[in-house]
Structure formats: C-alpha cells, structure tokens
Amino acid sequence: MKNTRYFSTQGIIIRKQQSGEHDWFLTIFSPEHGRIQAISRASRKITSHKGSHLDPLNLCSFQFYRNGERLLLTECKVENAFISLKSNLQQSLTALSLSELILKSINSDQENLELFQLFHRYLQLLNQNTLSSLQLAEFKIKLLRNAGSWPDLSLCFFCQKKWQDSSAIWFDSESHLCCEECLTLTHNQLEIISFNSIKLANFLANYEAANLTIHTPANNLFELDKITDQFLRQYFQHDLKANPLSY
Ligand SMILES: [Zn+2]
Structure with missing residues (x-):
C-alpha cells in the first residue's frame, strides 16, 4: 500500500459535480489508478481559471493529497481541453455518451492503460472530426x-x-x-x-x-x-x- 500522501497522475475528467457551496467533486479516469474521485476545494488556489480547468473531458495532469479516505486536488494543468469538440453540440453529446460507457467500465485502483488510450484516441478523433458509425461500433467492441x-x-x-x-x-x-x-x-x-x-x-x-x-x-x-x-x-x-x- 502506498503511504505517500501526495501523488500525481494524468487523467481525463469524466464528471464534475458541485459539492457544498464552493467545492467540486470530480470523477477522473487515470490510466494508472482507474477511477479517481477527488474534491477540489475552492479555498485551494489551483488557478484563477479553475472552473474551466476542471471541465469534463479535459485531459489534465493532476496532483492529489490523500487525507484519510479523501483525495484533495492540489494541482491541475490542462494538457488538452478538446475545444473544437466542445464547440459542436453533436460531437459533445457523442463524447459524453462515450464517457458514460467509460464511467461504467472503470474501477478504483485498477490500472487500465489500454482503455485510457482508446478513450483518448476517440476524444482526439471527435476533436478533429465526427465519428463514423463504424468507428462508434469499434469503440463499443474494444471497450467490451x-x-x-x-x-x-x-x-x-x-x-x-x-x-x-x-x-x-x-x-x-x-x-x-x-x-x-x-x-x-x-x-x-x-x-x-x-x-x-x-x-x-x-x-x-x-x-x-x-x-x-x-x-x-x-x-x-x-x-x-x-x-x-x-x-x-x-x-x-x-x-x-x-x-x-x-x-
Ligand atoms: Zn452449432
């Protein structure tokens, strides 16, 4: 068992929910740790653009602090926000439905580099272009x-x-x-x-x-x-x- 209280990982934000008045509760897919659930405290100055940094589907590098059972987000640097994808409603909806499938398929503390790479590749494809029906079928088959x-x-x-x-x-x-x-x-x-x-x-x-x-x-x-x-x-x-x- 790891006893380091700080750890870093890359990940894609799957879900962002309000927690209390100022905090965010995040669900992140990390290639090394699977599903991570963490709190981002408003009082911690991650950046002044914190809101957009923590948008769902952002690929980021994160640092967390382990406090008992809880994980607190201490740093977040966006590596790719997939801006073109998010400016297109149809592509956003497709990406969100893929991320729902991903969310159901990942577990905490379970490394899954292959699935992470698949999801990342599909976000890149959606960011460049729309997906064909064949590519959507491929995503589902590869996830299964x-x-x-x-x-x-x-x-x-x-x-x-x-x-x-x-x-x-x-x-x-x-x-x-x-x-x-x-x-x-x-x-x-x-x-x-x-x-x-x-x-x-x-x-x-x-x-x-x-x-x-x-x-x-x-x-x-x-x-x-x-x-x-x-x-x-x-x-x-x-x-x-x-x-x-x-x-
Ligand atoms: Zn037969």
Whole structure:
C-alpha cells in the first residue's frame, strides 16, 4: 500500500459535480489508478481559471493529497481541453455518451492503460472530426474486449463449428451465435445475422476502423449495432448484479 500522501497522475475528467457551496467533486479516469474521485476545494488556489480547468473531458495532469479516505486536488494543468469538440453540440453529446460507457467500465485502483488510450484516441478523433458509425461500433467492441466481455464470434457457441461464407448464423437473445444444426439447443428468441456482419465485428475487435477502406453496406452497420448494443447491455447488467456498489 502506498503511504505517500501526495501523488500525481494524468487523467481525463469524466464528471464534475458541485459539492457544498464552493467545492467540486470530480470523477477522473487515470490510466494508472482507474477511477479517481477527488474534491477540489475552492479555498485551494489551483488557478484563477479553475472552473474551466476542471471541465469534463479535459485531459489534465493532476496532483492529489490523500487525507484519510479523501483525495484533495492540489494541482491541475490542462494538457488538452478538446475545444473544437466542445464547440459542436453533436460531437459533445457523442463524447459524453462515450464517457458514460467509460464511467461504467472503470474501477478504483485498477490500472487500465489500454482503455485510457482508446478513450483518448476517440476524444482526439471527435476533436478533429465526427465519428463514423463504424468507428462508434469499434469503440463499443474494444471497450467490451478490454472488459473481457467480447466473445469469439468466429464460431457457433454450441458446437464450436467455424463459420463459412455460406453459413446461416442466428443470434439469440442471450447473445449466443448459433448455427443451423444447433437451433434446437436454444430456447431464446432468434434473429438471423449475415456472415459479413460477423466478419466486420471480428475485424473491429482487432483492427482500427480508420484502416477500413471498403464501403460498409447499411444492413451490416445495422446488424453490427444490434450485436454490440446487446453485448453492452448484457455486460452492464451482469456487472450491476456482480458489483452493485460500484455504480
Ligand atoms: Zn452449432
């Protein structure tokens, strides 16, 4: 256990809530410490522009002082405020919805450099441009993969047979992929999913959507959204049951 009362880290502010009359209660995602919750006291002169320094989505370097169970913010230097992103309503809303997903996925005292880099890369992308539907799907898939909740989609869940171009693939309401021969093994609601959508999902789990130059048909994007959203719902429900205090 660390006994240093001061520590420094880089992080992205996820949430800023008023605490008392003058203080702020901050939720920060740090690559080394996961979720950090800290108080910024108005009496501590962080800077005269303290309000904007502590805006959600700012990437900052912080210094904290540990006082018993509490963390007090003692220094904050903004490294990137993602100004263009914040001047665009649509991009701000997208960034906030990504940060809500991040908030649900991080724990205190848990290093997660990979997820931090993913979130940082997406804030940079939003700051430069809007995200494509494919990139949004990629974010969700990579978040699930980081959490260990992205299954191997290259085979039938029941018989483990690998998909072929000609395979008929069903997706059930418990998020299992199922081949034609195994249909009797699931009693859940079923929907057919094209092989190309599964291939696309597998690609996004391992590569960046920006490198995908082929045209993606609308029905594949629709199916991809359906799959990723269902996995996300399942992941968060499961986590809510397993770890109710962290939300
Ligand atoms: Zn099967």
